[in-house]
Amino acid sequence: MRNSEPIERLIASFRNLPGVGYKTAERYAYYIIEADSSEVNDLVKNIMSAKTEVKFCRECGGYTNKDICSICASRSGDIICVVAEPKDISVMEKVKNYNGIYHVLGGTLSPLENRGPDDLRIKELLSRIEKYGTKEVIMATNPDVEGDATAMYIARLLSPLGVKVTRIAQGISMGTDLEYADEITLTKALEARRTIN
Amino acid sequence: MRNSEPIERLIASFRNLPGVGYKTAERYAYYIIEADSSEVNDLVKNIMSAKTEVKFCRECGGYTNKDICSICASRSGDIICVVAEPKDISVMEKVKNYNGIYHVLGGTLSPLENRGPDDLRIKELLSRIEKYGTKEVIMATNPDVEGDATAMYIARLLSPLGVKVTRIAQGISMGTDLEYADEITLTKALEARRTIN
Numbered sequence: 001m002r003n004s005e006p007i008e009r010l011i012a013s014f015r016n017l018p019g020v021g022y023k024t025a026e027r028y029a030y031y032i033i034e035a036d037s038s039e040v041n042d043l044v045k046n047i048m049s050a051k052t053e054v055k056f057c058r059e060c061g062g063y064t065n066k067d068i069c070s071i072c073a074s075r076s077g078d079i080i081c082v083v084a085e086p087k088d089i090s091v092m093e094k095v096k097n098y099n100g101i102y103h104v105l106g107g108t109l110s111p112l113e114n115r116g117p118d119d120l121r122i123k124e125l126l127s128r129i130e131k132y133g134t135k136e137v138i139m140a141t142n143p144d145v146e147g148d149a150t151a152m153y154i155a156r157l158l159s160p161l162g163v164k165v166t167r168i169a170q171g172i173s174m175g176t177d178l179e180y181a182d183e184i185t186l187t188k189a190l191e192a193r194r195t196i197n
Numbered sequence: 198m199r200n201s202e203p204i205e206r207l208i209a210s211f212r213n214l215p216g217v218g219y220k221t222a223e224r225y226a227y228y229i230i231e232a233d234s235s236e237v238n239d240l241v242k243n244i245m246s247a248k249t250e251v252k253f254c255r256e257c258g259g260y261t262n263k264d265i266c267s268i269c270a271s272r273s274g275d276i277i278c279v280v281a282e283p284k285d286i287s288v289m290e291k292v293k294n295y296n297g298i299y300h301v302l303g304g305t306l307s308p309l310e311n312r313g314p315d316d317l318r319i320k321e322l323l324s325r326i327e328k329y330g331t332k333e334v335i336m337a338t339n340p341d342v343e344g345d346a347t348a349m350y351i352a353r354l355l356s357p358l359g360v361k362v363t364r365i366a367q368g369i370s371m372g373t374d375l376e377y378a379d380e381i382t383l384t385k386a387l388e389a390r391r392t393i394n
Contacts, residue, residue, distance in 0.1 A: 002290045004261045004263075005262060013243040019224070030284045033247055044241050049203050050226060065202060093199045
């Protein structure tokens, strides 16, 4: 043991954070020991309140500290963007000109992990579409086998209702060198080609 | 604001950790929200106890939760390795065959930051050398201008006492391509060349 016991215990705790190895955890631990007490108290307080105050929005299933999140409370339900996890909402919100609402499925269809349609918030999606008179549902699940299958499943489910279902485009990422793009991405990019003249 | 208030406050706290930007802090915050309560409680408990229990070793000035750290309590004082900061001890302890003790200066000499010999734990070093009958002092301050100056200062201070003072070697790091080594490092490496046949 290179450090005294309380330090090693804190390092072990920090190593649970995603992507944190021993060296990074040790840097964080030393930072904590050397930081102002008020800063450390704030960190602890903020960890505790995030853990106790954050709950699921009654409407979309995203994270909020109220009954209904600020997005659901303030935007029209004309367009619903469907995501797999609550944290995906913050990712999509980077797109400044999206003004629709969200719906969190709570995962994707996964035969391997034994997750079927009844384990996702699909019934809730249907009743929201009806309630809001939604015109378009954008499927923003991850571009992988499960995400694609989930998008297709919901598209088929919604087509008899006359709701337009779209899928976020798959193709070459901005700034990527063609040379490093994988075969599947290139195939999708070619399929989805658009006229530019 | 892309997240609800408690989440954004937690992200802001995590951003204080060294090298953590918004994206990483957001990943940590979501991890906390989704983790088991027991794990989060452990993290909080470990932060608090590291902050309250960890103090300076009365002898070497390193971090410990006792009066005297486990290294000072168990090793001979024949060799003292002098470092600038408490956290440098854990770095040096990676060297498995070093069995001496340490001494933390609490910084390096720095005219720019107005830090002179009286601001460092030099008096304590002298009295420990006398008490232990130390034979060698290894200066393991950083290989930069301040670290070198501090090493030279202490070397001069100790030479009348008949204590051998050494400096950790400077040269090319293992695995570095010569091509990428900087001029000063190459100069030091050449100066410190050793016969190998």
